[in-house]
Amino acid sequence: MKKAVIRPARGISGKVNIPPDKSISHRAAIFASLGRGRSVISNFLFAEDCVNTVKALRQLGVKAEVSGRDLIVEGRGLKGLSAPEEELYFGNSGTGMRLMAGVLAGQSFSSVLTGDESLSRRPMERITIPLGKMGADIAPSEGGTPPINIRPGNIKGADYESPVASAQVKSCLLLAGLYSGDTTSVTEPFRSRDHTERMMRHLGIPVKVEGRKVSVTGGAEWDARDIQVPGDLSSAAFFTAACALFPGRSIYMPGVNRNPTRDGFLSVLARMGCDIKWEKLRLVCGEEQGDLSITGSELRAVTLGPDEVPAIIDELPLLALLATQSEGVSRITGAGELRKKETDRLSAVAAELKKMGQELREGPDWLEVTGNPGGLKGASVRSYGDHRMAMMLAVAGLKAEGETLIDDVSCIDTSFPGFLELLEGLVER
Numbered sequence: 001m002k003k004a005v006i007r008p009a010r011g012i013s014g015k016v017n018i019p020p021d022k023s024i025s026h027r028a029a030i031f032a033s034l035g036r037g038r039s040v041i042s043n044f045l046f047a048e049d050c051v052n053t054v055k056a057l058r059q060l061g062v063k064a065e066v067s068g069r070d071l072i073v074e075g076r077g078l079k080g081l082s083a084p085e086e087e088l089y090f091g092n093s094g095t096g097m098r099l100m101a102g103v104l105a106g107q108s109f110s111s112v113l114t115g116d117e118s119l120s121r122r123p124m125e126r127i128t129i130p131l132g133k134m135g136a137d138i139a140p141s142e143g144g145t146p147p148i149n150i151r152p153g154n155i156k157g158a159d160y161e162s163p164v165a166s167a168q169v170k171s172c173l174l175l176a177g178l179y180s181g182d183t184t185s186v187t188e189p190f191r192s193r194d195h196t197e198r199m200m201r202h203l204g205i206p207v208k209v210e211g212r213k214v215s216v217t218g219g220a221e222w223d224a225r226d227i228q229v230p231g232d233l234s235s236a237a238f239f240t241a242a243c244a245l246f247p248g249r250s251i252y253m254p255g256v257n258r259n260p261t262r263d264g265f266l267s268v269l270a271r272m273g274c275d276i277k278w279e280k281l282r283l284v285c286g287e288e289q290g291d292l293s294i295t296g297s298e299l300r301a302v303t304l305g306p307d308e309v310p311a312i313i314d315e316l317p318l319l320a321l322l323a324t325q326s327e328g329v330s331r332i333t334g335a336g337e338l339r340k341k342e343t344d345r346l347s348a349v350a351a352e353l354k355k356m357g358q359e360l361r362e363g364p365d366w367l368e369v370t371g372n373p374g375g376l377k378g379a380s381v382r383s384y385g386d387h388r389m390a391m392m393l394a395v396a397g398l399k400a401e402g403e404t405l406i407d408d409v410s411c412i413d414t415s416f417p418g419f420l421e422l423l424e425g426l427v428e429r
């Protein structure tokens with residue numbers, strides 16, 4: 001385990017190139033493998049999560065070569081995967097495991113999906129139950145967690161009402177639906193991120209979106225097409241948050257994804273008082289991207305309800321941090337899904353920010369934060385092996401009085417290798 005010491009900063013400013021989007025990279029590798037022919041995924045995210053998905057695809061017979069920042073994939077068509085000789089290991093990645101479970105449920109061979117300690121604790125019945133209804137022969141281990149065992153099944157279409165707003169669940173079922181001869185629909189309580197739908201449209205796969213319902217018609221093959229991955233808005237969020245902590249400072253981030261199902265953090269930051277600007281907006285491979293800049297300001301407390309949670313789900317730990325540095329009491333409700341992430345982020349955020357001298361209260365699915373601008377104190381804190389916790393705490397350390405010691409920062413490589421060095425390069429001391 002690698003530790004890190006974060007020293008307080010006077011400010012943070014400058015230009016930063018944000019790494020490629022994790023969600024889009026996973027999907028690009030999967031769809032490129034299932035398409036017919038060769039495609040180039042440019043600006044692929046070579047971080048542990050996505051690399052594990054690529055390794056699994058290689059075990060299934062896909063040729064995927066790295067060329068600089070690109071991944072070149074020889075797609076084998078919808079039915080072209082072959083049986084793996086060993087278990088498929090997805091490391092820390094819920095996205096990799098859940099999306100690939102959808103693909104593997106439609107194959108004529110068996111497979112076993114495993115993950116690291118954190119992934120092995122995460123709930124899988126949210127996909128195995130609906131996949132079973134679609135005709136898949138799939139079972140998680142006792143307790144509903146990985147490993148997942150899949151045997152050949154006979155996938156049929158379904159009209160599934162999902163109890164959770166989860167892009168991983170939705171994408172898993174839509175991918176499985178490609179192996180049926182009819183239509184598969186997923187309706188969510190609130191819309192989750194729509195990268196799968198956008199990529200399907202980019203590739204010419206028949207997908208239809210009607211409000212909270214997404215439908216795909218299975219059976220049709222498609223020709224692989226090149227995909228360019230934009231910068232990850234969730235990775236940009238760490239710099240955005242760091243800047244928001246220092247009134248008057250600005251950060252500029254070119255080429256960041258601006259997907260309306262992902263940009264909740266920016267809307268909330270604007271409500272809190274920050275100045276957010278998008279420039280040079282362009283549509284690339286079905287996803288909008290642009291150059292993002294933010295200027296920090298004195299922050300006001302916010303209230304956030306369940307309908308807003310899906311679009312800010314991965315940024316809620318950062319929002320809790322900003323709430324500690326805002327005037328007033330902030331409330332986040334309908335955030336129970338945070339307990340199902342790489343760690344229980346609701347408890348972890350409350351526990352670690354309390355160690356830094358802040359006042360937070362948590363309930364089953366809510367968090368209340370009493371603002372205490374300027375009151376963050378350096379402390380010895382835990383990341384729980386969760387990349388987003390580690391990065392949030394590093395940002396917190398910049399604004400704290402005294403040093404902050406983070407117990408484990410190796411987990412940052414899951415999504416953002418080089419994060420701490422990049423952050424350090426922007427800091428004023």
Ligand code: S3P
Nearest residue numbers: 023095165166167168169313314
């Ligand atoms: C992701 C979906 C989200 C998100 C995760 C990536 C995806 O999870 O938290 O980091 O790529 O589909 P849920 O869809 O389960 O909420």
